[in-house]
Amino acid sequence: xxxxxxxxVLSDVHVENIKLPIHESAIAFHxxxxxxxxxxxxxxxxxxxxGEFIRQEIRIRSLLVFNLHSHRSKVQHQRHWDTYLxxxxxxxxxxxxxxxxxxxxLHCHLELALRQRTLRxxxxxxxxxxxxxxxxxxxxLIQKPMGALPDVLHKFLNTRDVINSEAWMExxxxxxxxxxxxxxxxxxxxxxxAPSFLLDKHPHMRADRLQEAIHRGVAKAEATYPIAxxxxxxxxxxxxxxxxxxxVDFALDHRNGFVALDLADNEVDFDPEPFxxxxxxxxxxxxxxxxxxxxxxxxxxxQNIRTAVExxxxxxxxxxxxxxxxxxxVRILIDQKIPLEMCITSNWLTGATPSMALHPFRKLLESxxxxxxxxxxxxxxxxxxxxxHELVAEHQFINQEQLIQCNQWSKEFSFIDERKKNAVWTTS
Numbered sequence: 001x002x003x004x005x006x007x008x009v010l011s012d013v014h015v016e017n018i019k020l021p022i023h024e025s026a027i028a029f030h031x032x033x034x035x036x037x038x039x040x041x042x043x044x045x046x047x048x049x050x051g052e053f054i055r056q057e058i059r060i061r062s063l064l065v066f067n068l069h070s071h072r073s074k075v076q077h078q079r080h081w082d083t084y085l086x087x088x089x090x091x092x093x094x095x096x097x098x099x100x101x102x103x104x105x106l107h108c109h110l111e112l113a114l115r116q117r118t119l120r121x122x123x124x125x126x127x128x129x130x131x132x133x134x135x136x137x138x139x140x141l142i143q144k145p146m147g148a149l150p151d152v153l154h155k156f157l158n159t160r161d162v163i164n165s166e167a168w169m170e171x172x173x174x175x176x177x178x179x180x181x182x183x184x185x186x187x188x189x190x191x192x193x194a195p196s197f198l199l200d201k202h203p204h205m206r207a208d209r210l211q212e213a214i215h216r217g218v219a220k221a222e223a224t225y226p227i228a229x230x231x232x233x234x235x236x237x238x239x240x241x242x243x244x245x246x247x248v249d250f251a252l253d254h255r256n257g258f259v260a261l262d263l264a265d266n267e268v269d270f271d272p273e274p275f276x277x278x279x280x281x282x283x284x285x286x287x288x289x290x291x292x293x294x295x296x297x298x299x300x301x302x303q304n305i306r307t308a309v310e311x312x313x314x315x316x317x318x319x320x321x322x323x324x325x326x327x328x329x330v331r332i333l334i335d336q337k338i339p340l341e342m343c344i345t346s347n348w349l350t351g352a353t354p355s356m357a358l359h360p361f362r363k364l365l366e367s368x369x370x371x372x373x374x375x376x377x378x379x380x381x382x383x384x385x386x387x388x389h390e391l392v393a394e395h396q397f398i399n400q401e402q403l404i405q406c407n408q409w410s411k412e413f414s415f416i417d418e419r420k421k422n423a424v425w426t427t428s
Contacts, residue, residue: 090390097400098389102187102426104410105180105385107290107318107341107374109234109264110193110214111163112156114172114379115179116141122162142349142381157201159380164202166213173217176379181225184385187424188414191218192232192262196239196247211256226424230259230416232290237263237270241278248278252285259415260288262318263308268296272307279312288315288415290341294329295319297352302326309338316341316413321352323369324360330367339370339413344391345383346376356395365402372410373403 090098119140123130130136137143139158146155163169173191180186193214195207211231218229233251235244251258261282263275272291283289291308294301294317302325308314309332320340323329333340344359346352353359365371373388375381392398398406411421 090394094393094400095390098393098403099185099386101185101389101400101403101407103185103385103389104188104372104407104414105184105186105374106190106316106339106372106410106414107343107376108176108180108189108191109377110173110176110191110231111169111198112159112377112380113176113191113375114159114163115175116379116382118172118175119159119162119379122164122168126162126164128162140380142377145349145351156377156380160197161201163198164205166205166209169198169210170213170217173214174220175217177218177221177227177229178225180385181221181227184389186385187227187426188411188416188421189227189229190232190259190414190416191229192234192260192264194234194236194264195250196236196243197234207250208256215257226426228416228420228424230414231257232260232262232288232415233258234262234264235275235278237265237267237272237275241274244275244278248282251287252282258287260290260315262290262292263312264292264318267292267301267304268298272304272312276307276311279314283313289313290316290318290415292318293320294322295347295352296350297322297354299325302329305329306332309333309336314338315415319343319347319352321347321360321364324363330364330369333370334368337370339372339409340364341374342371343374343376344388344395345381349381356391359396361392362396362398365398370409370413371406372413373406 116136120130120136123136123140128139130139140155142155163172176191177189180189191214195210198210199205199207214231218231221227222229233247233256235247248261250256251261261279263272263279272293279289279291289312291304291312291314293304293308293314302322305317305320305323306326306329308317316339317323317333318341320333321342323333323340332338342359342361344353344356344361347359348356361371373385373392375383375385375388378384389403393403411425414421
């Protein structure tokens, strides 16, 4: 079914038929689309003010109108039919307004954010059979929901396997920064990666040389564009505490220039508790803390958010959308002002939410949680931060002012030095 077109508000008309199921307002639905109402009062059983009407079958009228107290005019053609409400499509003006916004990216995995052209070049140089677009997509890209998060994580390995030199990572780092600025007007960018993830496959590479190469790519981008970049070191849940302890040392070494430490990988099968002492040590050492927690759609996973905040010292939480399962976890996020790094496309592709419309982004925002907009793995998930903003506007009915607020929060809670952030920030 095609999307329903834009809603039209009619004024100076009086509805004579008082039996219509409307309270103070009425809506023209015929050949129209429905945006989530901000201050409109709808009749009972038609819409949930929190947006639960999405995918809900309802009865609508071919013509209903606003302003019930003006001219007396009958409502014509009161035919009924069943339909579904669909997310609204942004027009060119709305997309341009979003593009003009200075943006902040807090949650982006560097090795999975690379250009597809570069990925193809690397893969072909190493003998991958990707002559067709379908073969390339099957090997590397995630464009539709794959089901369980561990299945998605496994597909990341193909991309990791072709990044076989420090020189490639230098190029990737520059190109990711360039694309963030050129395509999405990103001014503040945090890139995270797991050295252990790359070195597992490529033992000939060295962590210090890898970090230096990434810094060279980042420095080139910062010298070319008005963008401030910071790097986050990721620990893998699938690694032992002892092995991860060595990466905490690596991250705390000031020569390596990390701004924060993260814990990522398979949250379903690996609990965060064994790594609590490592993150406490990193925080004492001056690193910011962000933890992947509460991402997959399984009962009780929101407990990982609580552990991240209360025991691991998390300043931010990666994803965290399943906080919606537990009002007490939501309260903790609000009381302690812990932002969520939300990634709507990624959450849909990994099965963390059944659809973008049913993502809890707006509910969490309206409850008082600080939410931010991010890409996660833009290269292999075929997105960018501009598109993520558009999707949040379309599927979650987030307006321009709310988008601006989300980016202001992202700027405020970025781990990058304040002077460096302010030097590239603009309000237009």
